[in-house]
Amino acid sequence: MTQASDWRGPHAHDLGGRHVFLTGGTGAVGRTLLDYLDRCDAAHAGLRVTVLTRDAKAFADRHPAQAQRPWLDLVEGNLSALPPLPVGTTDVIHAAADTHLGTGHAAWIDQIVGGTRILLDAAVQARAGRFLLVSSGAVYGPQPASMATLNEDYGGAPDPLLAGSTYGQAKRVAEQLCTIACHEQGLATVIARLFAFGSVHMPRDDRYALGSFVRDALADDDRPIEVAGDGLAIRSYLGGNDMAHALVTALTAGKPGGAYNIGSDDPVTIRALAERIRDRLSPQRDVVVRGAAGNGQRSRYVPDVDRIVALGAVSQTDLNSVIDEVAGVTTTCLPRCVDL
Numbered sequence: 524m525t526q527a528s529d530w531r532g533p534h535a536h537d538l539g540g541r542h543v544f545l546t547g548g549t550g551a552v553g554r555t556l557l558d559y560l561d562r563c564d565a566a567h568a569g570l571r572v573t574v575l576t577r578d579a580k581a582f583a584d585r586h587p588a589q590a591q592r593p594w595l596d597l598v599e600g601n602l603s604a605l606p607p608l609p610v611g612t613t614d615v616i617h618a619a620a621d622t623h624l625g626t627g628h629a630a631w632i633d634q635i636v637g638g639t640r641i642l643l644d645a646a647v648q649a650r651a652g653r654f655l656l657v658s659s660g661a662v663y664g665p666q667p668a669s670m671a672t673l674n675e676d677y678g679g680a681p682d683p684l685l686a687g688s689t690y691g692q693a694k695r696v697a698e699q700l701c702t703i704a705c706h707e708q709g710l711a712t713v714i715a716r717l718f719a720f721g722s723v724h725m726p727r728d729d730r731y732a733l734g735s736f737v738r739d740a741l742a743d744d745d746r747p748i749e750v751a752g753d754g755l756a757i758r759s760y761l762g763g764n765d766m767a768h769a770l771v772t773a774l775t776a777g778k779p780g781g782a783y784n785i786g787s788d789d790p791v792t793i794r795a796l797a798e799r800i801r802d803r804l805s806p807q808r809d810v811v812v813r814g815a816a817g818n819g820q821r822s823r824y825v826p827d828v829d830r831i832v833a834l835g836a837v838s839q840t841d842l843n844s845v846i847d848e849v850a851g852v853t854t855t856c857l858p859r860c861v862d863l
Contacts, residue, residue: 722763
């Protein structure tokens with residue numbers, strides 16, 4: 524396993540002269556990426572980034588430090604009413620897609636698939652150089668128990684007879700559209716299949732185990748850290764800074780028409796994650812497992828990352844640093860000093 528990257532220095536990509544059009548810049552992935560791009564610009568000046576947002580003022584009010592960066596422009600619109608891409612756009616990063624059901628399964632497919640097609644057409648029209656689709660490891664479907672990690676050549680798929688497979692199915696179609704645009708229109712599309720990660724921008728709600736455990740650990744009351752299931756599911760977590768570095772690596776160095784897993788190859792059970800967060804942030808707190816023991820089958824979601832590592836990215840194996848990143852904690856003030 525590789526060591527965590529020193530993202531503060533030599534791993535900042537030189538993006539001078541590039542103009543990146545970014546969708547999803549207001550979500551956890553996008554805002555983590557904006558932090559990384561700020562370091563890229565600090566190390567190598569000349570970057571321009573345009574972020575598509577439904578409400579530029581609301582974004583600026585909520586996140587003034589990010590909105591005021593001199594290399595960043597905000598343009599109002601959405602994927603169903605997309606304004607023309609700015610003149611000089613060299614790259615597109617498509618990171619917009621809700622990961623949780625909102626208005627219905629069919630509408631969810633429309634958003635993911637239709638939005639990708641509209642943006643691909645716009646990128647071709649603007650003669651953009653490269654197009655990165657931020658996809659998901661959900662495209663593989665359930666990971667077989669006999670498979671330690673999922674690699675990009677695995678041919679599994681979500682079950683189309685399950686409504687819960689909608690997100691993974693839609694991402695598969697979005698990937699197919701990128702493949703068509705690459706082969707038929709010459710657009711240099713690259714696919715990044717994102718697995719679990721952690722950053723300070725992660726929502727601290729019950730949709731994300733890592734975020735909700737950190738929320739419980741930092742609570743002012745004496746609540747326990749609650750594990751909703753049986754705690755036996757196996758996941759892995761990449762630090763947000765390394766996640767963003769890997770995405771930009773895929774954008775700049777990925778093979779057109781290729782796909783790259785972005786994640787950590789260091790597995791941990793959900794219960795062990797909760798206990799590590801407790802030990803790291805709030806040692807006096809209890810960890811409570813609410814769910815009953817399952818049928819002996821563990822859900823596993825861990826990627827093989829050799830392909831992206833070969834391009835110069837890394838697999839984050841230091842879970843403590845991921846926890847610190849989510850909590851906004853510096854190692855010199857643990858366990859309960861938080862800089863949010």
